[in-house]
Amino acid sequence: MTPAFIGIGSNLGDSRRLVAEAAASLGGLPRSRLLRSSAHYLTPPWGVTEQPSFINSVVEIETLLQPAELLSALLALEREAGRLRDGTRWGPRALDLDVLLYGDRVICDAGLRVPHPHLAQRAFVLLPLAEIAPERVVPGLGRVADLLTRVDVAGCRRLTAAAF
Template identity: 35%
Template sequence: MALLGLGANLGDRASAIAEAVRRIDELPETTVAVVSHLYESEPWGEPGQPPYANAVAAVATALRADQLLEECQRIESELGRVREGARFGPRTIDIDILLFDDEEWESPQLTIPHPRLREREFVVVPLLEVVPDVTLPDGSKLTRESATLGRITGVIGPVPGFERLTPPEPSRGEGVEFVAAEPAAIGEPGREPAESVPDAAGEWVAIETFQRVWTENPVEALLHKGLLEDAGIPVMFHPPRAPYLPLVETVRLLVPKEREADALRVLQEAKAAGRLLESLDDD
């Protein structure tokens, strides 16, 4: 899973970030799983800039980190990003790779984790909204307390067009525990038979289960739902209010009974291609 930071402080900020996320979702073997709210933040670096809009997107991809960087820079250029001038000056769009699984990169072109990740509130807060219990490659936890630059001044709202991938509440910095149950391996021996759900409308069966705490988003559940929808397979969560649950609760991913084999095939193929996320609590 890659965690991308997006920002803009020129022109229509929200539209620029939305278009960047849309183009990222169209990259080969890449799926945008969760997108944070848009936050407005104080500019820093060059003085006299307008305020920024910032967001973080969780992305599942089979691309290497350096390949993803090239694609993000191409998208920046297509959206009018000019790299000449002040390093921390105003910009139409900025896309940074913050984290990439548990990998560490150090080169003139790419450093992962992002070298200023911990100190920027406009990065830390939306990142914790998307993955509240994120662990850095060195095993340390990311917290809001270390972020003293780029203060957030307000919440703009969901990124336009990605409301269904946005958690219900913007992050306020609380330390909320994230629990992601490891679903049974798809198509492997020992997988329990699909469970019928009589209180769901029609003949639907559960093919996976997830668990989470409070109002944070189970990234795997949304990713798998998006993959099935892209394949034209109807899918829903049960209970209906899932995946946004008020307390610890199990949520089931349902598909029509007659599409069960197709759904399992789609997820198995995605897993083989490296598009499925590893469990976030698999330490």
């Protein structure tokens, strides 16, 4: 089994529900099991800033799926949640699922790059990732906890269960 960390985000529709359901669905992927899930975070948009705030989370799964199989499963979950991939980058979306880390592997395929190419720049990824795996080493970049100290977390807020 390979540990994989998946970033989950949503800013369209019932984002809190979509993120929670996505985390549960990741634990139900074939030949996979959910290990840990972070709290949800309310975060400002990144890239295109004229859009609603996001709800973000990170989960850790163990999987026997190969990276391309995992990506295919994530894309299917996005489609089921109503995501339409129209080529727009960093825009609003019902559900966004990203392979952040896949074991200690570095993957540079046409459709998949791991570690995620913007992982070290994004507070909305590093905050929930640091919550569940602060000592995890991102290949070529360093410890998650150290990476978190280098990003601006202003505007990010951890949501409590009561906030749901």
